Amino acid sequence: MTRIIMVGCRKGGVTKTTTTVNLAYELSQLGNRVLVLDFDGQGDSTKFLTNDDCEYYIGDALLDRKFDISKAIYPAIVADKEQDNLHIIPGRRGDIMTKLDMDMISLTRREERLKLHLSKITDNYDFILIDTNPGTSVLGLNAVMAATEFIFPTEFKEHSLDGVEALIEHIQDVKFIEEDEISFLVVASKINKTAKKSLAYGQEYLASRWPNNTAKTIIWDRSLFAESEYEHEPASVINRGHVAARYYKELAKEIIAHA
Ligand SMILES: Nc1ncnc2c1ncn2[C@@H]1O[C@H](COP(=O)(O)OP(=O)(O)OP(=O)(O)O)[C@@H](O)[C@H]1O
Ligand SMILES: [Mg+2]
Known part of the structure; x- marks a missing residue:
């Protein structure tokens, strides 16, 4: 069965996009057929995985029941090569996504359209x-409703x-379920090894709050990810031999095993 994973957190900058793009790439490298959906008005995963000249975007499908969603699917471009196993439905930047969200408010079945x-x-x-x-947005509600599981990247900071x-609270409300009915994995990400106090705080928090839903893989804070963002390429494409290039490969394997 297809695993539909929403990558989310109610805090900005916690590596949602980095996790989506790198995890999707590594899953595809392990032989899985992977589709990325960009629901963020910043269009960051679209920037990573396309040349930015796609005719259709996710809004074309969400606004029109009759639109053939496969028309909005494009092969991802990684290192200038179209990928067989990795595809994307692009988002659009800024006002277009805000307008899309507003346009959707008055539509029937507005929260289920993606599903x-x-x-x-x-x-x-x-x-x-x-x-x-x-x-919170109508687009976000669509992601929650369509997802069969969730990944929550978080830093070891209180706000994150x-x-x-x-977000867990929100998912319970939207799906009318309890926390133990949600399939999710919390991923400690952009973690600074040398910040001992916050490391202890975060590890303790995750171990006591989500002992069975915390990923074993930790995504450490490494400059390779800044380079990866600059180059618009997954980390393992930028520098295959780098220690940080292995993080999302490990996470991909863990997620495959966590079925
Ligand atoms: N493991 C890491 N180590 C160091 N920097 C990282 C790491 N992962 C991501 N970053 C950097 O942190 C910043 C935020 O990451 P990202 O854009 O993925 O977060 P986000 O949650 O998608 O943000 P937003 O809420 O704006 O969508 C980016 O500049 C990214 O390159
Ligand atoms: Mg993002």
């Missing part, structure tokens, strides 16, 4: 990863952990 569209293409993919923004708590 309904995806049902037509799920057989083509092993994983669908949805990159989201930190706020609060961002995970707030």
Whole structure:
């Protein structure tokens, strides 16, 4: 069955996009068919994975029941090569996504539209990863409703952990379920090894709050990710031999095993 994973946190800058793009790439490198959906108005995963000249975007499908969603799917471009196993439905930047969100408010079945569209293409993919923004929106509701599971990247900072708590609360409300019915993994990300106090605080928080839902893989704070963002390429493409290039490969394996 296709695993539809929303990557989210109610806090900005906690590596949602970095996690979506790198995890999607590593999953595809392990032989999985992967689709990325960019639901964030900053269009960051779109920047990573396309040349930015895509005719259609996710809004074309969400606004129109009859739109063939496969028309908005493009092969991802990594190191100038179109990928067979990694595809993307691009987002658009700024006002276009805000306007899309406003336009959707008055539509029927406005929260289920993504789920309904995806049902037509799920057989083509092993994983669908949805990159989201930190706020509440109709687009975000669509991501929650469509997702079969969740990844919450978090730094070891109070606001970021609060961002995970707030999103878990929101998912319970939207899906009418309890926390133990949500399939999710909390991923400690951009963690500074030398900040001993915050390291202890974060590890203790995760171990006591989510002992069974914390990823074993830790994504440490490494400058390779800044270079990766600058080059618009996954970390392991920038420098295959770098220690940080292995983090998302390890996470991908863990997620495959965590089925
Ligand atoms: N492991 C890491 N080590 C160091 N820097 C990182 C790491 N992961 C991501 N970054 C950097 O942190 C910044 C925020 O990451 P990213 O854009 O993925 O966060 P986000 O949660 O998607 O943000 P937003 O809420 O704005 O969408 C980026 O500049 C990124 O390059
Ligand atoms: Mg982002």
